[in-house]
Amino acid sequence: MLDTPNFFWDAEPTLHPLYAAVREYLEIKPRIQVLNERCRVFLDLAEILSDSIADTKMTRITWIIIILIVLSILVTCSEVFLRFGILSTQKGKPDPAAAAATVAAAAQQLASGSFTEL
Numbered sequence: 001m002l003d004t005p006n007f008f009w010d011a012e013p014t015l016h017p018l019y020a021a022v023r024e025y026l027e028i029k030p031r032i033q034v035l036n037e038r039c040r041v042f043l044d045l046a047e048i049l050s051d052s053i054a055d056t057k058m059t060r061i062t063w064i065i066i067i068l069i070v071l072s073i074l075v076t077c078s079e080v081f082l083r084f085g086i087l088s089t090q091k092g093k094p095d096p097a098a099a100a101a102t103v104a105a106a107a108q109q110l111a112s113g114s115f116t117e118l
Contacts, residue, residue, distance in 0.1 A: 023029070
């Protein structure tokens with residue numbers, strides 16, 4: 001807008017003073033400066049809003065990650081306590097694997113016909 005179009009230089013050089021007078025009368029240069037300043041303000045506002053939205057999203061994502069970590073710790077702790085609880089209740093009872101091995105050995109001895117006391 002601030003440059004003189006090629007039409008006034010190439011086709012009709014006599015119209016150039018008229019173009020300059022109209023531009024001066026309509027105050028094109030100050031108006032463009034005002035519009036540019038307003039556009040800069042709007043761009044700054046858009047940047048601030050964008051940063052604010054990004055910060056809000058990052059805060060939400062951070063809390064989700066913290067909650068997931070806490071849940072993972074709780075699940076792991078409950079699994080450890082359950083395993084210790086199961087092991088402590090089985091201390092007084094015979095081992096099922098050993099009992100199964102004894103039964104299998106006895107069945108094998110019965111099948112072979114040589115049953116002896118275990």
